[in-house]
Amino acid sequence: MTSLDTQRRKDAQPPKPVRSPGDRTFAGLSTGAGILILLVLAGVAAFLVSESLDAISAPAEDIAGGEGVWAYVGPLVFGTLVAAVIALVVATPLGVAIALFITYYAPKRVAATLGYLIDLLAAIPSVVYGFWGLAALAPAMVPFYAWAEDNLSFIPFFAGPASATGRTMLTAGLVLAIMILPIISAISREVFSQAPALHREAALALGATRWEMIKMAVLPYGKSGVIGGSMLGLGRALGETLAVAIVLSVSGGVTFNLISSSNPSTIAANIALQFPESSGLGVSTLIFTGLVLFVITLAVNMLARYVVNRRADFSGAN
Amino acid sequence: MAKRIDVSDLDIFYGNFKAVEGVNVSIEPRSVTALIGPSGCGKSTFLRSLNRMHEVIPGARVEGKVVIDGQDLYGSDVDPVDVRRQIGMVFQRPNPFPTMSIYDNVVAGVRLNARKMKKSDLDDLVESSLKGANLWNEVKDRLDRPGSGLSGGQQQRLCIARAIAVQPEVLLMDEPCSALDPISTLAIEDLMTELKDRFTIVIVTHNMQQAARVSEQTGFFNLNGVGQPGRLIEFNPTEKIFSNPDQKATEDYISGRFG
Numbered sequence: 398m399t400s401l402d403t404q405r406r407k408d409a410q411p412p413k414p415v416r417s418p419g420d421r422t423f424a425g426l427s428t429g430a431g432i433l434i435l436l437v438l439a440g441v442a443a444f445l446v447s448e449s450l451d452a453i454s455a456p457a458e459d460i461a462g463g464e465g466v467w468a469y470v471g472p473l474v475f476g477t478l479v480a481a482v483i484a485l486v487v488a489t490p491l492g493v494a495i496a497l498f499i500t501y502y503a504p505k506r507v508a509a510t511l512g513y514l515i516d517l518l519a520a521i522p523s524v525v526y527g528f529w530g531l532a533a534l535a536p537a538m539v540p541f542y543a544w545a546e547d548n549l550s551f552i553p554f555f556a557g558p559a560s561a562t563g564r565t566m567l568t569a570g571l572v573l574a575i576m577i578l579p580i581i582s583a584i585s586r587e588v589f590s591q592a593p594a595l596h597r598e599a600a601l602a603l604g605a606t607r608w609e610m611i612k613m614a615v616l617p618y619g620k621s622g623v624i625g626g627s628m629l630g631l632g633r634a635l636g637e638t639l640a641v642a643i644v645l646s647v648s649g650g651v652t653f654n655l656i657s658s659s660n661p662s663t664i665a666a667n668i669a670l671q672f673p674e675s676s677g678l679g680v681s682t683l684i685f686t687g688l689v690l691f692v693i694t695l696a697v698n699m700l701a702r703y704v705v706n707r708r709a710d711f712s713g714a715n
Numbered sequence: 716m717a718k719r720i721d722v723s724d725l726d727i728f729y730g731n732f733k734a735v736e737g738v739n740v741s742i743e744p745r746s747v748t749a750l751i752g753p754s755g756c757g758k759s760t761f762l763r764s765l766n767r768m769h770e771v772i773p774g775a776r777v778e779g780k781v782v783i784d785g786q787d788l789y790g791s792d793v794d795p796v797d798v799r800r801q802i803g804m805v806f807q808r809p810n811p812f813p814t815m816s817i818y819d820n821v822v823a824g825v826r827l828n829a830r831k832m833k834k835s836d837l838d839d840l841v842e843s844s845l846k847g848a849n850l851w852n853e854v855k856d857r858l859d860r861p862g863s864g865l866s867g868g869q870q871q872r873l874c875i876a877r878a879i880a881v882q883p884e885v886l887l888m889d890e891p892c893s894a895l896d897p898i899s900t901l902a903i904e905d906l907m908t909e910l911k912d913r914f915t916i917v918i919v920t921h922n923m924q925q926a927a928r929v930s931e932q933t934g935f936f937n938l939n940g941v942g943q944p945g946r947l948i949e950f951n952p953t954e955k956i957f958s959n960p961d962q963k964a965t966e967d968y969i970s971g972r973f974g
Binding site for chain 2: 505593595596598599600601602603604605606609613614617618620
């Protein structure tokens with residue numbers, strides 16, 4: 398392209414729109430904030446990749462366990478997913494139910510108090526949850542585990558032998574569920590309370606009971622918010638370190654048996670427990686597991702986005 | 716199907732505030748009854764008390780009687796949900812369910828009644844309801860598309876189709892055309908004229924020409940001042956209201972001399 402062409406092109410451009418300095422400043426600041434997030438994320442990803450290269454390229458027998466990084470990370474991924482899924486399966490319905498109670502059933506004063514108490518759950522540090530799980534929940538669950546082994550052992554989840562301490566995968570999952578409950582219920586509450594009165598009244602005027610009104614006008618409207626809240630909760634459950642490290646009794650590998658004392662660890666808890674005693678290749682291996690966790694979280698979030706957007710036509714946003 | 720509504724000594728409250736006072740009126744079946752009056756005079760509130768939608772607002776309550784076909788709507792043993800299944804409502808702003816298709820919007824009320832219907836019966840109902848609302852030809856090829864993708868006038872007719880699909884005895888319309896353009900308004904007015912053969916229709920409107928065009932009876936609501944309850948000042952045949960009203964206040968309002 399000749400310089401003449403370039404010149405012509407410049408001339409053809411429309412004049413710049415007039416924008417006030419305040420507008421420009423704010424646009425710059427918010428763009429900067431957006432870019433900063435990308436930079437941080439890229440930085441973390443680059444760090445994880447570069448630091449874990451050693452472990453990936455190392456011969457299999459040098460990695461802890463002697464079978465290579467993939468064999469090392471496999472059970473950890475499994476443990477992470479099982480704990481997080483238990484937490485999500487328990488916390489999502491409970492969180493949605495709490496949110497519905499607060500927004501559409503409870504008297505005003507009860508609703509305000511309950512909402513405040515639920516939010517308080519989020520402020521408890523995870524180490525406290527860990528000790529509570531270890532000292533209170535685990536012993537309390539022991540009789541249930543024994544009962545489940547006797548009566549429900551045909552379900553693989555309850556195959557047994559039941560743990561005598563109660564420090565099982567199920568206990569860890571339940572502790573995680575309580576930890577993510579405030580996130581899910583707070584976000585659900587927010588979206589449910591914003592369900593348009595227009596559509597709620599449309600449902601009621603058709604002769605819907607309160608529950609039917611919720612099904613027709615509130616839940617569909619809040620669906621993407623609930624999924625978003627669950628994904629935030631899942632993110633916390635996947636990455637939760639201390640509570641799992643304290644509660645879970647770790648020994649052994651991949652099993653769906655949720656009530657025994659041999660459980661796979663989770664990625665985050667494993668890093669926390671192993672890191673102080675690791676050096677060289679061991680550190681690199683742990684960082685590699687961190688990279689895997691990073692990828693899992695990313696994949697889960699993208700999946701959630703996809704699920705939310707699939708029926709965008711029907712979201713009510715148009 | 717169409718039923719007479721008898722209202723006696725009806726007072727309507729929001730908490731401690733009395734919004735409407737002492738309404739006595741008898742609404743004829745198979746006719747259109749229009750309610751007119753200045754903003755804030757309680758005509759929409761009165762309309763919403765006819766299918767117990769008023770009490771959806773926290774603190775709202777009603778004293779007095781609304782009797783349809785010998786049954787007091789506010790009787791202690793009456794479930795408001797049953798009342799609303801008999802008395803359909805169309806709102807000021809079109810409000811099809813945005814997460815549902817056109818088809819599902821039409822049958823939403825029918826599905827609530829928990830009657831198991833065959834697919835073919837549902838299809839017939841959708842067609843007859845949409846035809847009843849003069850919308851069938853415009854949407855028959857896209858019944859599975861979201862209802863919120865239609866134009867405002869089409870959405871309002873979809874809401875009417877949804878309301879008549881459950882075969883209510885009474886159809887209440889709260890300023891159904893105020894958000895619509897003149898052509899859509901005309902379409903809905905024509906529709907009301909057709910529907911009154913089957914339903915008792917009560918419409919709130921700010922448009923006096925509309926009241927004159929579509930209704931047989933007209934009620935005029937007014938209030939003495941801010942903070943005062945609204946009252947039904949006059950209820951008469953539409954022709955009389957617009958030519959020779961009994962009350963001075965009615966005449967002032969319809970001729971534009973109020974206040």
